[in-house]
Amino acid sequence: MNEKLSPLAMASAGQAPxxxxxxxxxxxxxxxxxxxxxxxxxxxxxxxxxxxxLGLALVLMNFGLAAALISWAAxxxxxxxMGVTLFGFLLRLGLISLAVFLVRDVSWVSLPALGITIIVxxxxxxFWEMRFIAASLAFPGLRPNxxxxxxxxxAETP
Amino acid sequence: xxxxxxxxxxxxxxxxxxxxAAAASAGxxxxxxxxxxxxxxxxxxxxSVEAMARQPEAAGxxxxxxxxxxxxxxxxxxxxxxxxxxxxxx
Numbered sequence: 471m472n473e474k475l476s477p478l479a480m481a482s483a484g485q486a487p488x489x490x491x492x493x494x495x496x497x498x499x500x501x502x503x504x505x506x507x508x509x510x511x512x513x514x515x516x517x518x519x520x521x522x523x524l525g526l527a528l529v530l531m532n533f534g535l536a537a538a539l540i541s542w543a544a545x546x547x548x549x550x551x552m553g554v555t556l557f558g559f560l561l562r563l564g565l566i567s568l569a570v571f572l573v574r575d576v577s578w579v580s581l582p583a584l585g586i587t588i589i590v591x592x593x594x595x596x597f598w599e600m601r602f603i604a605a606s607l608a609f610p611g612l613r614p615n616x617x618x619x620x621x622x623x624x625a626e627t628p
Numbered sequence: 629x630x631x632x633x634x635x636x637x638x639x640x641x642x643x644x645x646x647x648x649a650a651a652a653s654a655g656x657x658x659x660x661x662x663x664x665x666x667x668x669x670x671x672x673x674x675x676s677v678e679a680m681a682r683q684p685e686a687a688g689x690x691x692x693x694x695x696x697x698x699x700x701x702x703x704x705x706x707x708x709x710x711x712x713x714x715x716x717x718x
Contacts, residue, residue, distance in 0.1 A: 480680070480681050480684070481685070482680050482687040482691065484687070484688065485688050486691075487688050487689075487691050487695070488691055488692065488694075488695035491692060491695055491696070494697070500663065513650075515649060526640070532702075533699065536695070536699065537695065539637075540691070540694075540695065544691065548680055548681060551673070551677070552673045552674065552677050555669065555673045555698065556666070556669060556670055556673065559666065559702065560666075560699075561704075562702075563662065563705055563709065566709065567709065568704075569683065570709075570713055573718050574713070575713050581683075581713055581714060581717055581718040584711055585710035585714055586708075586710070586711075586717075588706055588709075588710060589675045589703070589706055589707055589710055592699070592703050592706055593703050594702070596696065596699050597699060600694075600696065602701055603692060604680070604692075605689060605692070605693065605697065607688070607689055610687075610688025610689050610691065610692050611692055612686065612692040613668065619689055
């Protein structure tokens with residue numbers, strides 16, 4: 471096997487697009503947090519509102535931790551990045567489980583509200599973020615704003 | 629062990645049996661729901677590492693796609709976890 475092409479000997483230095491993406495997801499999550507808490511409050515009452523806030527905080531922590539682990543390991547080694555990603559999956563599931571187990575008997579937590587908020591906000595934020603992702607070599611991570619590159623947007627117009 | 633001994637000797641009430649079955653099912657649901665995403669994330673990251681090793685200049689794009697793929701795959705595990713907490717505690 472060619473040593474130069476071995477993932478064990480390679481690293482992915484440079485930009486960390488997952489940090490940019492997760493920061494954008496967290497920003498959007500914080501923007502819609504009051505709306506989600508109000509909706510959950512209307513459906514489940516005050517306990518639902520607090521539970522929705524907790525669920526959203528867990529989801530945002532999950533995104534942030536995933537991005538932090540990958541961006542830490544990728545510049546060291548691609549093999550380490552793979553290991554960190556897989557064990558990070560276990561770690562993050564464990565942390566979410568621990569957080570839910572710790573509050574399961576607390577009076578201000580509604581478990582259905584917490585569970586549904588976790589699923590809906592996780593998927594909703596991901597689908598929302600996909601609108602702003604750039605799948606190009608020039609802009610890994612997020613698409614540039616039109617204000618930042620006015621010439622490229624002007625070039626597209628006939 | 630005591631629960632198994634009581635189950636064998638048929639000393640459990642139907643309600644206890646139902647509770648035990650629900651607890652066991654919840655555990656199986658969570659465990660099985662975590663296996664699929666585990667395999668999926670392993671496959672996804674493995675292929676991404678291969679892509680980055682072959683084309684280092686595309687690493688940024690690959691990492692972006694990989695991060696989103698991990699998050700989408702992980703949603704399956706979260707759904708299994710929510711089903712678990714609803715079966716077990718709600």
